[in-house]
Amino acid sequence: xxxxxxxxxxxxxxxxHRLDPRNKILMMVLLLVSIFLRVDTWxxxxxxxxxxxLFLIILMIISKVSFIQLFKSMGAMWVFILFLLIIYIFIxxxxxxxxxxxxxxxxxxxxxxxxxxxxYIIFRLILMLMITMLLTSxxxxxxxxxxxxxxxxxxxxxxxxxxxxxxxxxxxxxFIPTLLDETQRIMKAQASRGVDFNRGGLFKRIGAxxxxxxxxxxxxxxxxxxxxxxxxxxxxDPYGKRSRYRVLRFGWNDLLGFIIILAVFGGxxxxxxxxxxxxxxxxxYLIFGAKPLF
Amino acid sequence: xxxxxxxxxxxxxxxxxxxxxxVNLSVEEGEYVSxxxxxxxxxSTLCKLIIGLLVKDSGDIFVNGLELNKDNLQAIRKKVAIxxxxxxxxxxxxxxxxxxxxxxxxxxxxxDQMVSLVKEYATKVGMENFLTKxxxxxxxxxxxxxxxxxxxxxxxxxxxxDEATSMLDPSGKEEIHRLINKxxxxxxxxxxxxxxxxxxxxxxxxxxxxxHEGEIVLSCLPSELFNNTEIINKYNLSVPFVxxxxxxxxxxxxxxxxxxxxxxxxxxIWQSK
Numbered sequence: 005x006x007x008x009x010x011x012x013x014x015x016x017x018x019x020x021h022r023l024d025p026r027n028k029i030l031m032m033v034l035l036l037v038s039i040f041l042r043v044d045t046w047x048x049x050x051x052x053x054x055x056x057x058l059f060l061i062i063l064m065i066i067s068k069v070s071f072i073q074l075f076k077s078m079g080a081m082w083v084f085i086l087f088l089l090i091i092y093i094f095i096x097x098x099x100x101x102x103x104x105x106x107x108x109x110x111x112x113x114x115x116x117x118x119x120x121x122x123x124y125i126i127f128r129l130i131l132m133l134m135i136t137m138l139l140t141s142x143x144x145x146x147x148x149x150x151x152x153x154x155x156x157x158x159x160x161x162x163x164x165x166x167x168x169x170x171x172x173x174x175x176x177x178x179f180i181p182t183l184l185d186e187t188q189r190i191m192k193a194q195a196s197r198g199v200d201f202n203r204g205g206l207f208k209r210i211g212a213x214x215x216x217x218x219x220x221x222x223x224x225x226x227x228x229x230x231x232x233x234x235x236x237x238x239x240x241d242p243y244g245k246r247s248r249y250r251v252l253r254f255g256w257n258d259l260l261g262f263i264i265i266l267a268v269f270g271g272x273x274x275x276x277x278x279x280x281x282x283x284x285x286x287x288x289y290l291i292f293g294a295k296p297l298f
Numbered sequence: 299x300x301x302x303x304x305x306x307x308x309x310x311x312x313x314x315x316x317x318x319x320x321v322n323l324s325v326e327e328g329e330y331v332s333x334x335x336x337x338x339x340x341x342s343t344l345c346k347l348i349i350g351l352l353v354k355d356s357g358d359i360f361v362n363g364l365e366l367n368k369d370n371l372q373a374i375r376k377k378v379a380i381x382x383x384x385x386x387x388x389x390x391x392x393x394x395x396x397x398x399x400x401x402x403x404x405x406x407x408x409x410d411q412m413v414s415l416v417k418e419y420a421t422k423v424g425m426e427n428f429l430t431k432x433x434x435x436x437x438x439x440x441x442x443x444x445x446x447x448x449x450x451x452x453x454x455x456x457x458x459x460d461e462a463t464s465m466l467d468p469s470g471k472e473e474i475h476r477l478i479n480k481x482x483x484x485x486x487x488x489x490x491x492x493x494x495x496x497x498x499x500x501x502x503x504x505x506x507x508x509x510h511e512g513e514i515v516l517s518c519l520p521s522e523l524f525n526n527t528e529i530i531n532k533y534n535l536s537v538p539f540v541x542x543x544x545x546x547x548x549x550x551x552x553x554x555x556x557x558x559x560x561x562x563x564x565x566x567i568w569q570s571k
Binding site: 144233234241246 | 384401405
């Protein structure tokens with residue numbers, strides 16, 4: 005169940021936790037876009053992603069997000085990193101400078117640029133991981149569904165049932181822990197009947213898994229029927245008019261947070277435009293007068 | 299005044315023999331009726347029919363004089379609340395407060411009223427300190443207390459308990475029984491229909507209805523039923539502790555005529571020579 009702990013909500017009461025979830029989603033999108041604005045000059049890219057990296061580290065400290073969890077999930081990425089490296093090294097790219105050969109594998113020259121490109125992508129993936137972790141560990145899943153529902157409300161004009169989608173999502177979230185408990189209970193029950201989930205060949209394991217999945221589905225379907233009965237008995241009508249208990253508030257702190265994120269986004273956008281339109285400014289070259297590495 | 303009136307109700311599931319074969323039952327306002335019977339005798343089916351979760355084959359159901367049909371369905375569901383057996387499967391909100399608010403949201407209650415009502419009813423069932431807790435952190439008894447709050451917050455006239463205590467441990471059961479007694483004291487007009495396997499609980503109600511193979515075979519005071527050895531043996535019912543104790547005392551020659559609780563009998567036993 006370790007994979008499920010990624011970005012789990014941590015109930016602290018920091019200023020990031022208190023932000024409006026709608027605002028948090030918007031800010032997350034802005035940050036993600038600013039990360040994936042591609043800057044071609046390597047040192048400009050390094051400095052700007054570095055600034056965002058530091059910014060996120062500060063945010064993580066403020067909102068008490070666990071660094072250990074971040075490292076754990078980064079550890080799970082190593083297969084992906086390896087895969088990226090192999091792709092970038094072995095697929096020839098005409099934009100690589102042919103003079104930047106790091107070493108040869110047989111007769112095939114491995115380009116420095118391949119390391120730069122894959123490193124850049126991996127770094128941005130880590131930043132993306134940090135941003136999503138910041139969102140999910142400071143926002144209750146239920147608040148996220150309310151925010152998603154709010155973003156879907158314009159679609160109600162097109163007869164899209166945004167309320168029903170949000171209700172479905174929130175019930176799914178509500179039952180995850182219940183069904184996890186159930187899974188563990190069934191696993192123990194089957195283990196006591198001699199099913200071995202950890203050993204045996206592929207087919208044996210698939211057989212063991214089936215003995216887990218079938219009872220789990222049967223019970224989940226049974227639960228859903230009882231749940232729908234309970235909802236109906238309490239007067240739930242998906243197409244009726246309902247009032248709302250949870251109200252989302254956009255306050256001053258939200259505005260402030262949004263302005264900060266907007267500034268970061270604007271900075272990245274400016275860097276991108278300058279980099280693409282005017283000259284390939286090498287910031288290190290500008291500041292220190294040193295010669296660019298490549 | 300009749301709170302629930304059922305006339306000649308029949309029902310059968312699609313591919314099987316009839317579950318209810320002409321049930322007639324009328325429950326007075328403020329009455330506490332227990333429905334007992336063995337598994338598969340149609341108790342739960344009866345509840346689901348009263349609240350309109352199942353559609354009857356024939357017969358009539360009236361709640362406060364209002365007939366149950368398609369047009370009146372929502373109106374009747376406002377009058378009748380039900381608490382089901384499994385505490386987990388009727389917890390809809392993410393937290394206790396959301397769950398109580400769910401019923402109110404359905405009734406389109408304005409938000410400021412909702413906030414005070416949620417607090418009020420959580421306090422009534424003794425869950426005011428758990429408002430922001432998720433169901434995973436609550437015991438079965440606490441979850442059932444929330445379920446009762448969910449039902450009562452809509453001001454129903456009839457509360458149906460469909461084996462509401464059967465999945466709880468003894469202390470959870472005790473909690474719920476005490477809560478129900480308190481609710482009745484606060485609102486004497488509240489009608490309670492309790493479906494139960496717990497014979498001690500049934501003994502505490504105003505009337506017992508014995509359902510056997512889809513028919514009502516007996517409807518009488520609890521003391522009448524449990525003193526009727528013939529019926530008890532015929533339907534293989536268990537007997538509450540106090541009745542059994544009374545009988546044993548009688549056999550030993552004590553005068554137990556007006557002793558009706560375990561405490562009274564205990565007093566009598568230790569004072570005897």
